[in-house]
Amino acid sequence: MSINKRFGGNPVPHNRPTLGPLEEQMAMSVIQSGWVAQGRAVENFENEFCDFLGLPRGSAIAVSSGTAALYLALIALDAPTKNVAYPVYSCSALRNAIALAGGIPIVIDCQRDCPNMDIAAIGSETNIAIIPHMFGLPQDLSSLTSKKYVIEDCAQAFGACVNGIPVGLQGDIGIFSFYATKLMTTGGQGGMIVCKDTAILEKLKDYRLYDQRFDTKIRFNFQMTDLQAAVGSAQLRQFSQFLQRRQEIYEQYKVANFPLLDVGPGLQPVRFRAILQTAKQQEIIKALGKHQITAVVPIREIEILEPKAHYPNALKWTQNTVSLPIYPLLQDEDVQRIIRIVQQII
Known part of the structure; x- marks a missing residue:
């Protein structure tokens, strides 16, 4: 069975507003x-x-x-x-x-x-x-x-x-x-x-x-x-429900052992983005893109307009992060499809 058939499904944008x-x-x-x-x-x-x-x-x-x-x-x-x-x-x-x-x-x-x-x-x-x-x-x-x-x-x-x-x-x-x-x-x-x-x-x-x-x-x-x-x-x-749904999707990524950014004690985040830390940034984005799933570099190197040598930490984050879809209208079946594709790479 081809990877296309295994992971087939509807297009998944990186962002989508929740309007109803x-x-x-x-x-x-x-x-x-x-x-x-x-x-x-x-x-x-x-x-x-x-x-x-x-x-x-x-x-x-x-x-x-x-x-x-x-x-x-x-x-x-x-x-x-x-x-x-x-x-x-x-x-x-x-x-x-x-x-x-x-x-x-x-x-x-x-x-x-x-x-x-x-x-x-x-x-x-x-x-x-x-x-x-x-x-x-x-x-x-x-x-x-x-x-x-x-x-x-x-x-x-x-x-x-x-x-x-x-x-x-x-x-x-x-x-x-x-x-x-x-x-x-x-x-x-x-x-x-x-x-x-x-x-x-x-x-x-x-x-x-x-x-x-x-x-x-x-x-x-x-x-x-x-x-x-x-x-x-x-x-x-509806905002509390929006945040809860985002957290549910984030937990699915965590259960899959994705190396996601998070915070320490005393800090309560909201899951605006699911940021994957990976050395295979472009490989993951391209693999998802083949299945009409959009993942992005959250801030690209070109967006750092100052001399990059002066900001080594920022440069590192542009090179090793991928933002995965995470929004209230994202369906569990699509979350699991994203997980299966990414697990083939990381």
Whole structure:
């Protein structure tokens, strides 16, 4: 029997949003209301987000994207001309947001045993640090000095906790992304900012409320629509089930003895990605691709735009990792198909 017949099945994308009747129902309710711009649905979504994180209502600000959330966080912390540290092993949105906000970038390598940023390497010259929790793997930020502003990038880790504290609440500002491939979506694009400092919150809200202002202050439209917020509220109401299903798939990979990235005691991850550590990166990706299963290099070497010799840990992670499909709509039969194919190689 050929390997094609043994492992045959439907195409399996690397990512797929979980959208269904509840999203349709809540989006239709907004359409029928006749009000689709930022309004009551956005406010409801913000309040529900605060409830989920255990924050006072009014502590969350919905925006048009995760990148917009990061840019606004930098503006609120007066980033122009300030030193902003961020990891070289990360999404290009970080570099772009710093540049647009006028910050001075300081690039930091990741850890040797974890793809998260090496926070011990953040120097005293840093004014603001952007710290992502990569692939849903949270890190403890308690060792950072209070002299620096900390923006927690939770785009890949919403729902994760550090010693019982939700990610986004360890630093000064937490930012979240609801892009189509993230843990939950607001219909393709969207983001959220959370903060416990009322002065910073007011600054953020003033910037977002860009229209019908009778002063000369520069603002820009980063608003979320009610239509997006309705989808977000529907997703949030199912979010615990989403995380549970991701964990179930992750456990199937673990039972198969896959060498997957994980975290230590006191850290509660979410399974945004199932990252396989392997020296046979391209071999695995090609083998899965032959059976219409998409696995990817989570961050490729070409995405490290700085001199690679200066960031050996990041370079290593680009060369020995594969991201396997893991999302709520992935069927067990497809998970087992992935396992059988990968087991032929590792």
